[in-house]
Amino acid sequence: LHVLICPKREVKRVADLTDDENIELWRIAHKLGRQLESYHNASSLTFCIQDGPQAGQSVPHVHIHILPRKIGDFENNDDIYDVINEKEKELKRKLEVDIERKDRSLEVMAQEADEYRKFVF
Secondary structure, three states: OOEEEOOOOOOOOHHHOOHHHHHHHHHHHHHHHHHHHHHOOOOEEEEEOOOOHHHOOOOOOOOEEEEEEOOOOOOOOOHHHHHHHHHHHHHHHHHHOOOOOOOOOHHHHHHHHHHHHHHHO
16 A cells, blocks of 8 residues: 655646645645554555656656555565556556546545545644
């Protein structure tokens, strides 16, 4: 499991964020990360930003990956970055060709939003 958070305004790079947007993005990441760690009985978190194409950013919109971590979840700890890179590629493919996407019902999305809303607000 991992969660992405992004600013409301679409910006390509971290440097394009205003100071207030940057503060708010990390405030939410901090609060949501703490709650995700607890909710998933994790012992750590990985926060990851790929800022620009050479850093592996495949979707040109600033976003932070938050991954709850547990002991032994990866044999080699840095393998997490290979997983993130693969997920970025999958996301780009899904955005480019959204043929296989199966819409979730409004009810399912509302339930998920309600669960995560508890973490943030």
